[in-house]
Amino acid sequence: MDKKDQEIIERSETIAIDYLKETYDLDVTITRRQMQPKMAMSRVSIYGYITGNEDQTFIISINYETGLKEMFAYSPEFKKALLVKGYNL
Template identity: 60%
Template sequence: MNKEDQEIIDRSESIAIKYLKDTYSLNDVVITGRQMQPKMAMSWVTFYGYVSQHEDQSFNVSINYKENQTESFSFSPELEKALIANGYDPYQLND
């Protein structure tokens, strides 16, 4: 991986973690994987992970690194239940 791609991934990961923290108060998450889409296809980096201490509460967050914003958020049924129980609407993408 070249330096530019690593910088994109690092910046995008910070945006993803901030999104989870600010939108759903998920202050402690574990990122388990990263996937940068081919630049000719789309300007996204997708992060895979789970809520710390709750591996069943998994998620994927895709960040548009050209716009520096969240493009999509998907989650396991267990995380959906936890978010709803805490008063959040997991189907509203807030940025």
């Protein structure tokens, strides 16, 4: 992986972490980062879980050209944690 791709991945990870903190007041642990093929899409997928709760997993995809969240999926346990905090999903 070249330096530019590494910077894109790191910037996307920061955007994902900030989104989850600002939107749901969550501290998360990142377990994997994957850049999708550039010819198909401009997206980095970030995988992780709510810190301290490894069963509360998520995947969030960030468009590295726009800096916006494109997709957000989560486990049933993650959903329950957000519902307990008062979020309607």
